[in-house]
Amino acid sequence: xxGLDKKDASLLLIVAxxxxxxxxxxxxxxxxxAMAQFNAGYPDLMQRFxxxxxFAIGFNILFGLTGYxxxxxxxxxxxxxxxxxxxxxxxxxNVLPAIILAVITAGIFALIIGYVSxxxxxxxxxxxxxxxxxxxxALAYSVLTPITGGETGLQLALDDPRIxxxxxxxxxxxxxxxFFGLExxxxxxxxxxxxxxxxxxxxxxxxxxxxxxxxxxxRIFRSPFGMMLRAIKSNQQRLNYTGLNPxxxxxxxxxxxxxxxxxxxxxxxxxxxxxxxxxxFWTASGEVVLMTILGGVGTLxxxxxxxxxxxxxxxxxxxxxxxxxxxxFAFLPDGLEDLVVTMIYPFIGxxxxxxxxxxxxxxxxxxxxxxxxxxxxxxxxxxxKKASQPKNATTEPAE
Amino acid sequence: MSKGNLxxxxxxxxxxxxxxxxxxxxxxxAQESGFTNAPTxxxxxxxxxxxQSGPYADEGADQLRAYExxxxxxNGEGDGGMMNTFSSKALQGNGILGxxxxxxxxxxxxxxxxxxxxxxxxxxxxxxxxxTGGSSSGVAVAVQAxxxxxxxxxxxxxxxxxxxTGKDKRANGFRHFFNSYMSGAALAPVLAANxxxxxxxxxxxxxxxxxxxxxxxxxxxxxxxxxETVGTVLTPLTQTDFSSYITPVLQSDADVLVxxxxxxxMVNSLTNAVQFGLRDRVVNGKNFEIVVPLYSRLMxxxxxxxxxxxxxxxxxxxxxxxxxxxAFVQSFGTKYGFPPSQAAHTVYCQMMLYAxxxxxxxxxxxxxxxxxxxxxEFDGLGNGPTLYRAEDHQCFKDVLVVRGKENPTSEFDLxxxxxxxxxxxxxxxxxxxxxxxxxxxxCNNGA
Numbered sequence: 103x104x105g106l107d108k109k110d111a112s113l114l115l116i117v118a119x120x121x122x123x124x125x126x127x128x129x130x131x132x133x134x135x136a137m138a139q140f141n142a143g144y145p146d147l148m149q150r151f152x153x154x155x156x157f158a159i160g161f162n163i164l165f166g167l168t169g170y171x172x173x174x175x176x177x178x179x180x181x182x183x184x185x186x187x188x189x190x191x192x193x194x195x196n197v198l199p200a201i202i203l204a205v206i207t208a209g210i211f212a213l214i215i216g217y218v219s220x221x222x223x224x225x226x227x228x229x230x231x232x233x234x235x236x237x238x239x240a241l242a243y244s245v246l247t248p249i250t251g252g253e254t255g256l257q258l259a260l261d262d263p264r265i266x267x268x269x270x271x272x273x274x275x276x277x278x279x280x281f282f283g284l285e286x287x288x289x290x291x292x293x294x295x296x297x298x299x300x301x302x303x304x305x306x307x308x309x310x311x312x313x314x315x316x317x318x319x320x321r322i323f324r325s326p327f328g329m330m331l332r333a334i335k336s337n338q339q340r341l342n343y344t345g346l347n348p349x350x351x352x353x354x355x356x357x358x359x360x361x362x363x364x365x366x367x368x369x370x371x372x373x374x375x376x377x378x379x380x381x382x383f384w385t386a387s388g389e390v391v392l393m394t395i396l397g398g399v400g401t402l403x404x405x406x407x408x409x410x411x412x413x414x415x416x417x418x419x420x421x422x423x424x425x426x427x428x429x430x431f432a433f434l435p436d437g438l439e440d441l442v443v444t445m446i447y448p449f450i451g452x453x454x455x456x457x458x459x460x461x462x463x464x465x466x467x468x469x470x471x472x473x474x475x476x477x478x479x480x481x482x483x484x485x486x487k488k489a490s491q492p493k494n495a496t497t498e499p500a501e
Numbered sequence: 502m503s504k505g506n507l508x509x510x511x512x513x514x515x516x517x518x519x520x521x522x523x524x525x526x527x528x529x530x531a532q533e534s535g536f537t538n539a540p541t542x543x544x545x546x547x548x549x550x551x552x553q554s555g556p557y558a559d560e561g562a563d564q565l566r567a568y569e570x571x572x573x574x575x576n577g578e579g580d581g582g583m584m585n586t587f588s589s590k591a592l593q594g595n596g597i598l599g600x601x602x603x604x605x606x607x608x609x610x611x612x613x614x615x616x617x618x619x620x621x622x623x624x625x626x627x628x629x630x631x632x633t634g635g636s637s638s639g640v641a642v643a644v645q646a647x648x649x650x651x652x653x654x655x656x657x658x659x660x661x662x663x664x665x666t667g668k669d670k671r672a673n674g675f676r677h678f679f680n681s682y683m684s685g686a687a688l689a690p691v692l693a694a695n696x697x698x699x700x701x702x703x704x705x706x707x708x709x710x711x712x713x714x715x716x717x718x719x720x721x722x723x724x725x726x727x728x729e730t731v732g733t734v735l736t737p738l739t740q741t742d743f744s745s746y747i748t749p750v751l752q753s754d755a756d757v758l759v760x761x762x763x764x765x766x767m768v769n770s771l772t773n774a775v776q777f778g779l780r781d782r783v784v785n786g787k788n789f790e791i792v793v794p795l796y797s798r799l800m801x802x803x804x805x806x807x808x809x810x811x812x813x814x815x816x817x818x819x820x821x822x823x824x825x826x827x828a829f830v831q832s833f834g835t836k837y838g839f840p841p842s843q844a845a846h847t848v849y850c851q852m853m854l855y856a857x858x859x860x861x862x863x864x865x866x867x868x869x870x871x872x873x874x875x876x877x878e879f880d881g882l883g884n885g886p887t888l889y890r891a892e893d894h895q896c897f898k899d900v901l902v903v904r905g906k907e908n909p910t911s912e913f914d915l916x917x918x919x920x921x922x923x924x925x926x927x928x929x930x931x932x933x934x935x936x937x938x939x940x941x942x943x944c945n946n947g948a
Contacts (some may be wrong), residue, residue, distance in 0.1 A: 146621035253709035274943035
């Protein structure tokens with residue numbers, strides 16, 4: 103199917119099904135129940151899942167295949183966002199030109215940064231990309247304030263030209279991004295008993311693009327080009343001696359993965375028309391590295407899972423506060439309740455970073471292959487099905 | 502592709518979807534109320550979006566305390582605080598419009614993106630009808646724009662930049678806190694009276710939006726008094742050592758240093774300036790002086806003895822002796838054991854003002870609430886008679902000029918109020934050049 107072999111096609115199909123039914127899968131608990139806290143099926147978070155999924159898939163093409171660890175990938179995400187918001191300001195609120203320009207701008211940016219950075223490899227490459235990203239951040243934060251909006255971020259205004267659209271809506275507000283009339287923020291809610299499921303236009307739009315991006319990444323992984331990238335990872339010196347110049351290949355991988363980041367940035371701006379400099383901060387670059395490693399470097403599905411896990415923790419764990427804990431443990435005697443709450447408290451709310459750190463350590467120590475390896479182990483444990491099925495469904499780490 | 506499994510699951514799911522599709526029209530959640538997140542049960546949910554991590558975490562923690570206090574008072578628990586002194590008597594202490602107030606909290610991390618994500622989840626997941634909070638202008642402006650789009654009210658917390666109610670103002674956003682222009686206008690006369698009108702000022706400015714507007718405001722106001730600005734230098738927000746920025750000040754002929762810094766920045770730059778002996782300097786036959794346009798108690802605490810005798814402005818201070826301030830300090834102190842900061846005060850006021858506006862409007866609909874707030878005049882919330890101006894949704898009230906106390910009696914008693922600048926002196930036209938370039942738009946009720 104689509105030029106994929108059986109295993110890859112079924113993987114793509116599984117992802118497609120998961121993505122299509124995400125509003126159900128992520129909202130397993132009925133509204134109003136104590137567990138509703140853990141529901142993740144609201145539009146903003148679902149959009150984030152797929153958008154950061156795209157970001158991580160792209161990063162994995164570079165890191166997973168060539169082994170070049172870029173520590174400045176957030177710069178391309180930021181550039182993509184700025185480009186998209188500028189299109190909203192100047193052209194129209196249609197997301198299509200915004201996303202296309204975001205990808206192109208990020209691609210050009212990646213070409214320039216990659217051309218310089220890829221002269222070195224290993225830690226020097228990482229440091230160079232980090233330096234470029236921090237430079238971009240500093241430029242966006244203050245020097246280029248007229249273009250980037252500085253600390254406040256780039257926002258839409260009522261007096262933007264929007265030459266192919268209208269500056270304001272009939273009610274006198276700023277129009278919202280849409281795809282030929284389909285507004286990204288439109289949602290339909292389905293109420294079944296106590297369950298509420300939200301179907302959001304923006305989410306499905308981003309999800310379709312994510313599937314396309316995922317498909318493209320499978321094709322790259324399976325192509326001769328992908329094989330060449332793997333060769334670079336396993337032994338670049340040997341490749342040099344064979345008479346092959348790896349630079350064009352690494353640069354191509356770098357630009358492709360930069361364009362993925364730009365695509366993610368453009369989509370982020372399409373869902374929420376604002377671009378801020380902190381999107382380019384080095385912690386944001388570090389986050390995508392975490393996502394990829396957490397999910398499984400060099401696997402196809404891993405980065406998407408990692409992105410989902412991190413975004414879930416950031417948005418769900420960080421919102422649990424002491425009051426909620428007290429209601430959970432209200433059944434315990436007073437003293438014990440306080441004790442339990444005090445013990446859990448550092449790991450929730452603002453302490454979600456701590457929880458993430460622990461999960462990250464556990465994964466790296468016990469599952470070096472990331473969540474994907476965890477899945478494989480589980481599948482092995484319940485190996486009633488032919489053990490090869492889930493194993494094939496995911497890809498072996500490239501090495 | 503492998504058949505068996507997938508197909509069966511596919512069939513089941515297709516069936517489920519088809520079934521769901523058939524019942525869809527009947528079960529679609531009706532939005533007959535006409536606005537986003539209309540409260541349906543016996544409770545109403547508000548979203549408190551404050552920095553719980555990052556450089557302004559202290560302010561955020563104090564704001565959260567004030568919010569919890571305000572919720573208690575609105576629900577009729579505790580001693581009622583400023584509800585008793587508030588000039589409008591619409592609030593009954595039975596929640597808002599008879600609905601018990603509940604809240605959700607989120608962490609802005611002092612980042613626009615994180616703040617918007619957090620606010621979005623409050624609106625989309627928790628059904629918050631109003632978002633409030635923020636300890637930085639960048640965040641406030643970003644969240645305000647989001648609330649405008651989503652169709653909920655935004656009650657800004659600690660945000661001092663002119664842009665929040667200037668270039669980036671929105672119809673659904675309201676600010677109780679004062680702004681850079683007011684700081685400049687209030688400070689200038691006091692500075693002229695104390696330091697004379699022929700001073701040469703040197704500005705160190707935090708390199709971001711709030712820094713720019715504050716520098717502009719202070720510069721314009723002091724230059725109008727006859728001061729001369731001999732230098733302005735931008736410093737990165739992440740800077741912790743300001744020595745290299747202080748040395749050029751020593752070489753210039755400036756005799757006043759204005760530190761347009763906030764939070765940790767101000768603590769560090771002031772400490773450096775004092776270490777370099779700036780305060781013992783005599784230039785042009787005058788004593789060298791330092792000015793900090795925006796002061797807070799938490800900053801004064803950080804800078805310690807260095808703040809003694811240094812002028813600045815603030816929105817509110819717990820030592821004020823009017824009934825509203827006393828009642829607030831009393832109930833905050835009883836609950837938490839120490840006096841509230843200005844960040845806590847402004848968000849408490851915002852809660853009261855929002856709840857009161859809903860009561861008076863008789864509806865939670867954002868447009869009705871906005872209409873009730875616009876042009877609303879009130880008193881008894883600690884700042885004297887105050888106006889919520891309709892043109893830009895900015896509160897106009899007296900501004901406090903404060904000075905670091907020479908002999909503090911406790912760790913909270915660090916600032917003394919030098920002058921209460923009357924509101925007329927800090928009022929400006931809505932189209933003032935420092936605020937030009939934006940438009941409120943029209944209020945948005947959302948879905």
